Amino acid sequence: MKVIKQLNSHATQDGDGVNISRIPGFDGKHLDPFLMIDELKSDDHSDFMGGFPAHPHRGIETFTYIIKGGFEHQDQMGNKKAIRAGDVQWMSTGFGVIHSEMPLADAIEGMHGFQIWLNMPSTEKLRPPKYQDTTEHPAPEHKNSQGAVLKALAGSWQFDQQEQVSSLQELAANGMLADVTVPAGAEFTHPPLSQTKVMIYIHSGSINTDQGGPVMAGSLLILEPGSDIKFNSQTGAGVLILAGNPLNEPIAHMGPFVMNTQAQLRETISDYQSGKFGTF
Known part of the structure; x- marks a missing residue:
């Protein structure tokens, strides 16, 4: 496995005072087609109980994955779903979405999850929004002989000669995501993916690669295009694998909106203020 860059998350806040760790990519330099990786990981309710009250989006896809705890999603399209441990939610905002994500009252054992932003091509930024989750069709997973588990969160994965189709x-x-759990002393290997941007985010424990280690939780490894994926862990680890094809398009970003030009951002704000996104 060839790592060409390592980035580290930093602490910040979003929503109503929710404490998160973030790796931003709005400059388009390293994460394209991804825009942001936010991790919420805390057993202190004060870090997340404010949640994310109603707010708009345009031009992006939001990908939410819950490892522990849960949120209730609600949007102006009429969707209202409880997203709990193991669940995935995908929202392709297109022309515009207004939604909220609030902690579930019965999520009493803390929270661990992600919201990841994926950029949309310029030709699709104004199409109707879409919503989908895995509450009725859980993410499939496979365990190999060493005890390593791959859970297919989005896309189709070939692991240990078994296909896992989300x-x-x-x-x-062409975005794909998987959550990989590796027990202490085990190794994970996966053949090269077809996407040219492949990244590994360590969310639990630490891993070792051919280039050294340990690489600690909160680190993002960007792989050379065409590289295989191979690492081991002496402590046990959990990692996300993110893959996609860079868009190589201009990024104009303002808060919850991501377009290609400043003029498009001004039009977006006008559309939202005039009620064209709908009523929450």
Whole structure:
């Protein structure tokens, strides 16, 4: 496995005072087609109980994955779903979405999850929004002989000569995501993916690669295009694998909106203020 860059998350806040760790990519330099990786990981309710009250989006796809705890999603399209441990939610905002994500009252054992933003191609930014989750079709997973588990969160994965096909198949930029759990002393290997941007985010424990280690939780490794995926862990680890094809398009970003030009951002704000996104 060839790592060409390592980035580290930093602490910040979003929503109503929710404490998160973030790796931003709005400059388009390293994460394209991804825009942001947010991790919420805390057993202190004060870090997340404010949640994310109603707010708009345009031009992006939001991908939410819950490892522990849960949120209730609600949007102006009429969707209202409880997203709990193991669940995935995908929202392709297109022309515009207004939604909220609030902690579930019965999520009493803390929270660990992700919201990941994926950019949309310029030709799709104004199409109607879409929503899908895995509450009725859970993400499939496979365990190999060493005890390593791959859970297919989005896309189709070939692991240990077994195909794992997620019900989420239409992410922008051929996006795919998987959660991999490796027990202490085990190794994970996966053949090269077809996407040219492949990244590994360590969310639990630490891993070792051919280039050294340990690489600690909160680190993002960007792989050379065409590289295989291979690492081991002496402590046990959990990692996300993110893959997609870079869009190589201009990024104009303002808060929850991501377009290609400043003029498009001004039009977006006008559309939202005039009620064209709908009523929450």
